[in-house]
Amino acid sequence: MRFLVLILLLVSSLSFAESKADAPKLTAPPQVEQLLQLSSEISSLIDESEKAKGSSKDVVRSQILNKNDEVRDILASLIAKKNSDKKLLLEQVNKQVIFVKRANKYLDEKSIIDQDALDKAKDADKLVALKSLEETRNFSTMVIRQEWQNYQWLEKLGEPSPQAVKDLTSKVEHRLEFMSASLIFDSEALELAKKQLKSGTEGETGSLQLTQVLTERLVESDTETLEQLIDVADQIGIDTAEFKKVLFEQTGNVTNDLLNSKVIWSIASGWTTDFKDWLLANLPQLIFKVFIFVLIIFAFRTLKNIVRKMVKKAVSAKNLKMTMLMQEFFISMSGKIVFGIGLLIALSQVGLNLAPVLTGFGVAGIIVGFALQDTLANFAAGVMLLIYRPFDVGDLVEAGGITGKVSHMSLVNTTIKTFTNEMLMIPNGKIWGDIIKNVTHEKVRRVDMVFGIGYSDDVEKAENVLNEIVAEHPSVLRSPEPTVKLHTLNSSSVDFVVRPWAKTDDYWDVYWDITREVKMRFDREGISIPFPQQDVHLHMVEKAIESNKA
Structure with missing residues (x-):
């Protein structure tokens, strides 16, 4: 604030001092009297300031x-009225014009001094120097706004200044271009500072943080100054679409200005131009990288x-004795690992940083793990089946409450084909958590059968x-030897156990053939096969018959 007051002192010694001697003495309207009174008071204050010291x-x-x-x-207020003293108003406005011109000159010089002081200041003093530069810029924009208002007043009073307006327009355009370039430069410097802070060592952190702040x-100051200048330029009638585009691209702030068709077109044109330039500069290298990527993937x-x-x-190999599940697992994983390594190498060749990608996969793995807990449980069960190998593809099993032939196995589920030709997919977690019965695991099986004869039949004959x-x-x-023994004396039969051994593939043939042959031979040999029966004695009926005979 102090340097702006100095401007007033420089200007007022010329302008307001004159008004003190030449002020009209005729009776005037209240506002005019107030205007003259203020001019007189300002002159007195100027005289007082020359004598005052320190805070006073x-x-x-x-x-x-x-x-x-x-x-x-x-x-x-007076200029807005049509019956105001035009001569007096022109005199006062011209004094304001002189004031603004001298203020502009002073502020331009001070802006250069402040910028130079900021560039040369030590890190500890940069914030103070930056604050001084911000104040100078804000006052400069305020004075430009006042200058434009002065020329509007002169036009309303019948004394337009087209050349001065033209000069002001040129000056505002020049400042817009400078602040736009300054904002772009400082924004790029901010991005660089952020990158340096991320990759800096522990000893450099303090200095880099100060640089970033x-x-x-600086970016905030540039943005604020550019916004103020754009507002003034819009009042003057300058096309600010290009500068609004820069403001949007550098800050990302969405304002009503973006609804302007010129701004939208400028942004779209800028993006299109940037894309074309980027494409022309990078297309050969991009094509080469794509070729290398495809070549590595193919290889x-x-x-x-x-x-x-x-x-x-x-x-x-037969000596390894691996199950089909284990074989498929190693075959599948070997191919996926090789292709995964190739994909990472290909991505690194096109310039992709693999560190964040791998980190992202790790984080995604944790999230997916929580979301797919049941699937992971089935996967773990599949790994246990892989290790302990209770059955293999093609085995006849009872697992998960289902009986059938294993058709396909994976680390998540097992597909079983039932005897009724139904395909059932069972989660490995359910199979591992239940009893697993592998019917065809062994090459030889014992066929257990029981046959009964009547108590009146010849035991030795039946056994033979x-x-x-x-x-x-x-x-x-023939080996192991079959077993035929009298086993149980049941309530209605004498039971023999017949336990021959057969190859697993012949199990049901032996079972069905022997059962059929036993029935046919027993019939030929006159050996009975008892079946459950009951004798019912009706004593009440016999007594009734005897009483009728009597």
């Missing part, structure tokens, strides 16, 4: 500023197929018949 001088200068604002308010303040895809074949050949039937069947193995 600052107080007097502040009063001069406030009274000059009152003068401008009264001038605006200073740059942020690793071919390598993946080769590795899969090699792993398949290795895990299929059963031994003959078992011995004659071609699929019954």
